[in-house]
Amino acid sequence: MSPEEILGLVAAAAAAGLINAVAGGGTLVTFPTLLLFGTAQKVANATSTLALVVGTAGGVLGFRQHLAAVKPWLWRLLPPSLIGGGLGSWLLTQTSDRTFSHLVPFLILFATLLFLAQTPLRRWMGRTPPGTPPGMGAIAGAIVFQFAVGIYGGYFGAGIGILMLASLGLIGLTDIHQMNGLKTVLSSLINLVAATWFIAAGLIDWRRAGIMTVGALIGYWIGSHYSQRIPQARVRQLVTAIGLVIAGVAFWKEFAP
Numbered sequence: 736m737s738p739e740e741i742l743g744l745v746a747a748a749a750a751a752g753l754i755n756a757v758a759g760g761g762t763l764v765t766f767p768t769l770l771l772f773g774t775a776q777k778v779a780n781a782t783s784t785l786a787l788v789v790g791t792a793g794g795v796l797g798f799r800q801h802l803a804a805v806k807p808w809l810w811r812l813l814p815p816s817l818i819g820g821g822l823g824s825w826l827l828t829q830t831s832d833r834t835f836s837h838l839v840p841f842l843i844l845f846a847t848l849l850f851l852a853q854t855p856l857r858r859w860m861g862r863t864p865p866g867t868p869p870g871m872g873a874i875a876g877a878i879v880f881q882f883a884v885g886i887y888g889g890y891f892g893a894g895i896g897i898l899m900l901a902s903l904g905l906i907g908l909t910d911i912h913q914m915n916g917l918k919t920v921l922s923s924l925i926n927l928v929a930a931t932w933f934i935a936a937g938l939i940d941w942r943r944a945g946i947m948t949v950g951a952l953i954g955y956w957i958g959s960h961y962s963q964r965i966p967q968a969r970v971r972q973l974v975t976a977i978g979l980v981i982a983g984v985a986f987w988k989e990f991a992p
Contacts, residue, residue: 740772741946748947751783752790752954755896756919757973760843760981761787761954762893765947767988774940777827781933782940782947784892788930790951791923798916798959805908805917811874812881816921817928819885824929827890828936840985842887843894847978849901877906881921888925889932893985895922897978911974919959 736744747768751761762783769779802809880902888895899918900911908914933939 736772736942736946743768743772744943744946745950748786748790748950749954749957750950751787752951752956753958754954754977754981755787755791755922756955756958757915757977760894760897760977762891763981763984763988766893769940769943772943774943778938778940780827780891781930781936781938782944784926784933785930785939785944786947787892787951788923788926789948790955791919791926795916795919795923795959798912798919801910801913801916802920804910805913808877808903808906808908808917809920811878812917812921813924815878815882816885816888816925819882819887820889820925820928821885821932823886823889823891823925824932825889826886827929828932828938836891837989839891839893840982840989843897843978843985844982846894846898846901847975847982850897850904850978851975873906877902885925888922889929892922892926892929894978894981895925897974897981900974915959 747765751764753761754764755761762780765783765787766779769782770776774782881899884895884898884902887898896918899921900914903914903917908917930939
């Protein structure tokens, strides 16, 4: 690999790690970067997943002080995340990702708008004030939604953080740093299951994965630490902005002439 490719991969992985620590969607940085340097589509997806799942360790450590408060939700959402991630990654190894890639922009835009509208939606659903303990219906809905997120994350993964933040907001979580901590753990587990499938299927470019892991660790660590020094309202604005930008990029990537 040329020095330009090495620097490009490290920079893309660092940016993706930072974006994932704050909101999610970093795959839409690493995936096209790998394609730019001549990596095959499925290999690029698998290599990006492995690099980012290793890098997630920096993000989990950065949010560790917030995880105790959301431990009940962690145990509820862990099984659907693992099962969904395994199913989604198996689907990628068995089928073409062309049709699913067309859905990516719409899913990310929907998740971003849902995240933006979670407060009025909570009021419309009768969940006022925020923080009201969720009922059984809300818990069941969150589990089903997380299973769908796991399938999507195992298959492609871009924007799963935004999808989870939107869902967590609707079930009553209000502390954005606790939500980010829970999201980081669950997304890392989804990617871990997917990466295991991709390794078994021989889809990993190990040289590029190793280089990108270094950048991802740096990005996750910076994002998880410094996002907590920003007021929660600003972090929510940043999440929304990142989601809209990623959705715009995804629409352009898929549908531009």
